[in-house]
Amino acid sequence: MKxxxxxxxxxxxxxxxxxxxxxxxxxxEEVFVHPEKFSNDPPLSGKMVGDNxxxxxxxxGRIFDEIIPPLAGMPKATFVELMMRFKADKRPAIVMNKxxxxxxxxxxxRMGDYFAGQPARPWLETSExxx
Numbered sequence: 332m333k334x335x336x337x338x339x340x341x342x343x344x345x346x347x348x349x350x351x352x353x354x355x356x357x358x359x360e361e362v363f364v365h366p367e368k369f370s371n372d373p374p375l376s377g378k379m380v381g382d383n384x385x386x387x388x389x390x391x392g393r394i395f396d397e398i399i400p401p402l403a404g405m406p407k408a409t410f411v412e413l414m415m416r417f418k419a420d421k422r423p424a425i426v427m428n429k430x431x432x433x434x435x436x437x438x439x440x441r442m443g444d445y446f447a448g449q450p451a452r453p454w455l456e457t458s459e460x461x462x
Contacts, residue, residue, distance in 0.1 A: 362423045377445030380438045392446045395453040404451025407443035
């Protein structure tokens with residue numbers, strides 16, 4: 332059974348490989364070669380951009396521990412100020428300086444709106460209640 336699963340996975344990967352190559356996918360080609368075509372698209376929501384933070388700060392910014400600060404409930408002005416300081420290398424950090432540089436000020440402000448609107452409750456507390 333284990334061999335069948337592995338063989339099936341290998342076959343699926345082999346069949347999918349041609350589909351994910353940029354040269355074979357005109358949409359991928361357009362996005363990376365001609366990004367200006369998408370300059371009039373609406374901006375991503377604060378939630379969508381803020382989802383990038385979930386790996387460390389938890390879903391909806393609700394990791395509350397002594398190492399990684401929570402983002403949920405953080406005032407927008409505080410969030411924006413911190414991110415802009417990280418972006419400008421004015422606040423030392425191991426990872427956040429590199430992360431912040433990837434976002435525009437507008438994206439940071441939208442994330443600030445999103446996180447400010449999240450209840451400042453730990454993720455475990457909210458997940459136990461089914462929220």
